[in-house]
Amino acid sequence: MKWIKCTLVLLLMIAVTGLSAQANAIDKYFKQYVDDTNFSVVYIGPTLFKWMKKLGQEDNDGDRNEETEAVIKAVEKAQGLRILTTDVTPKRFYDEAKAKIDTKEYELLMTVRSKDGDNVEFLGKLKGDAVEELLLLSIGEEQFMLLSLVGLLDLANISKIAEEIEK
Amino acid sequence: MDYDNIPILLDKYFEGASSLAEEAQLKAFFAQDDISEDLAIYRPLFQWQAKEQEVQLPAAFEANLLSTIEQQQSPGIFKRLLLHPMSRAAAVVFLAVGMWWAYQTDSTTVVADSNTINWAAYEPKTPEEALSITREAMIMISKELNKGTSRVAKEVVKVRQLGRID
Numbered sequence: 282m283k284w285i286k287c288t289l290v291l292l293l294m295i296a297v298t299g300l301s302a303q304a305n306a307i308d309k310y311f312k313q314y315v316d317d318t319n320f321s322v323v324y325i326g327p328t329l330f331k332w333m334k335k336l337g338q339e340d341n342d343g344d345r346n347e348e349t350e351a352v353i354k355a356v357e358k359a360q361g362l363r364i365l366t367t368d369v370t371p372k373r374f375y376d377e378a379k380a381k382i383d384t385k386e387y388e389l390l391m392t393v394r395s396k397d398g399d400n401v402e403f404l405g406k407l408k409g410d411a412v413e414e415l416l417l418l419s420i421g422e423e424q425f426m427l428l429s430l431v432g433l434l435d436l437a438n439i440s441k442i443a444e445e446i447e448k
Numbered sequence: 449m450d451y452d453n454i455p456i457l458l459d460k461y462f463e464g465a466s467s468l469a470e471e472a473q474l475k476a477f478f479a480q481d482d483i484s485e486d487l488a489i490y491r492p493l494f495q496w497q498a499k500e501q502e503v504q505l506p507a508a509f510e511a512n513l514l515s516t517i518e519q520q521q522s523p524g525i526f527k528r529l530l531l532h533p534m535s536r537a538a539a540v541v542f543l544a545v546g547m548w549w550a551y552q553t554d555s556t557t558v559v560a561d562s563n564t565i566n567w568a569a570y571e572p573k574t575p576e577e578a579l580s581i582t583r584e585a586m587i588m589i590s591k592e593l594n595k596g597t598s599r600v601a602k603e604v605v606k607v608r609q610l611g612r613i614d
Contacts, residue, residue, distance in 0.1 A: 308565060315565050324570040325578050332575035333582065349579070352586045362582060363567070391596040401592045417589060428585060440597065442590035 305431045306406070306416045307363045310381040314427065319369040325362040351442045359432035371425030375400075378418055378427060387416055398422060412436060451477070454487060 307315065314320050334353055356362070367374055379402075387404040394400050399421045406414040412435075417428040457474050460466040466474070477483070478494035529535055572578045 312565060315570075322570040323572070323581055324567040325582055326567065326571060329571060329575060329578040330582075333579045336575050336579060348587075349583060352579075352583045355586055355590075356582060361567075362585060363570075364581070364585060391593070393592050393596040393599070395595075401596075403593065403596070415589070417592075419592075428589070430585075430589070436593065439586065439590050440593050442586050443594045446587065446591075 305361060305363065305414055305429045306382065306387060306404075307365065307427065307429045310383075311365065311378065311427060314365050314367075314374070317367075320365045320367045323362075323364045327360050330356055330359050330362075347448070348442065348445045351438070351445045355435070355438040355442055356430075356432070357438075359430060359434065361429070361431040363427075363429045363431075365427040366424060368424050371420055371423065374425045375418060375420040378425075382416070387414075415439075451484075458487075458490060 390403040404416040419426040
């Protein structure tokens with residue numbers, strides 16, 4: 282029986298290692314954009330997310346408004362935010378990016394097309410009902426943006442941010 | 449030898465009631481050459497018995513038999529390896545190595561790619577800055593999300609209205 286236990290522990294360890302090596306779409310498909318000088322890159326990691334939460338808690342003088350509160354709540358379980366933007370040949374990069382994404386892995390959740398030609402695509406890496414990664418492809422006349430938000434996300438909480446602003 | 453009782457002994461013999469001494473007597477009788485014709489028909493039976501009793505097993509028979517049985521019973525190298533206590537541990541190690549290898553080959557590109565990107569270099573220097581960026585990004589996501597859902601909601605209302613007209 283002991284050896285069965287050992288096997289189970291070993292398998293569990295392997296599974297955990299697999300989870301910790303969770304990749305995001307940008308690492309997977311758009312590595313070369315990060316190195317590309319035409320792109321501006323921003324990354325917010327898990328540590329900064331933790332600090333953000335603390336920042337609000339330490340603020341007792343009422344500086345932290347409901348809007349910020351909603352933002353912090355929405356990113357409560359976020360592990361990483363990666364934003365890549367470029368104003369050089371945005372259409373070309375947008376088409377290229379769309380062709381690269383494996384639609385089996387990233388499901389198209391929503392497309393929002395504006396009258397002025399702006400287009401935003403919401404793609405999600407889903408695990409059951411939860412969203413593990415939200416990937417945004419946004420194209421305007423002058424800019425292309427690629428945004429990846431990794432972590433357990435609640436779209437309802439994200440939606441509340443805009444509602445707070447409109448209040 | 450008293451020949452008169454031979455027919456009686458024979459009857460007893462065929463009935464299975466003869467004693468060992470009586471059977472020995474019968475064998476001795478039929479070993480002779482001079483036997484009356486009516487009894488001579490039984491001679492081959494007793495001569496065959498006497499002859500068969502003389503058959504001996506070869507000297508090495510028992511040893512050969514035992515060694516053959518032992519050979520059949522002893523497991524082969526493969527089976528012996530399987531029965532070895534360490535084989536379980538070896539199986540676990542083999543399984544783990546196999547899974548690790550499968551995982552490595554499956555995600556080589558992903559792992560290699562994330563190793564090459566130094567994401568820390570793109571992090572804002574202060575939490576305030578991070579919050580401001582996150583805020584802007586989340587507001588944008590939220591607005592777009594709501595734009596999409598409100599449009600869907602409008603479309604649903606339209607479809608429902610059409611349904612009523614029909």
